[in-house]
Amino acid sequence: MAEGRNQEILERRRAGETFAAIARDFGISQPRVRQVFEREEKRELRRRELAEADRRPDQPNPLQLEPRLRAMLAEFYGKADFTPDDIEALEFSRSNFACIGFNAADWRTLVKWMALAGKK
Structure with a gap:
């Protein structure tokens, strides 16, 4: 209602x-x-x-992430259209992302998004 x-x-x-x-x-x-x-x-x-x-043909893509999380990553990478490869290049680890304000829920979301791209 x-x-x-x-x-x-x-x-x-x-x-x-x-x-x-x-x-x-x-x-x-x-x-x-x-x-x-x-x-x-x-x-x-x-x-x-x-x-x-x-x-979009690029799957997964940043639009699939929550706006707040996407904004944090875009600022960190200096571009709005970052890719799973960009994230993997920085040694995809929880401690690396904690420094930009990621919490446990953010990390879980990012892990799921990376898994869509076949990244661990």
Whole structure:
């Protein structure tokens, strides 16, 4: 039920309605409407990124990684379109990536992504 509400908030805001008008109709605060709108926009962007990632010939590709993780790696490598080979070239190890702020979940995600490319 909330998913339908959130989609309606997204559509109404994109149609030009104010946060105040939407908040009044749903009986929630303006800041809450803004939060829902921003979160739903991020989700939609991520769905589009994943669809684009599936269409690309280079598999796996950086779009398959979460935006935060992808941004960290892009900054580390100095390019947005890094490859599993780039990561492997730096002695793919947990300790090497801990220095740029990787946590355990980030490391697991990267290991799975590398496995898609046949890298260990």
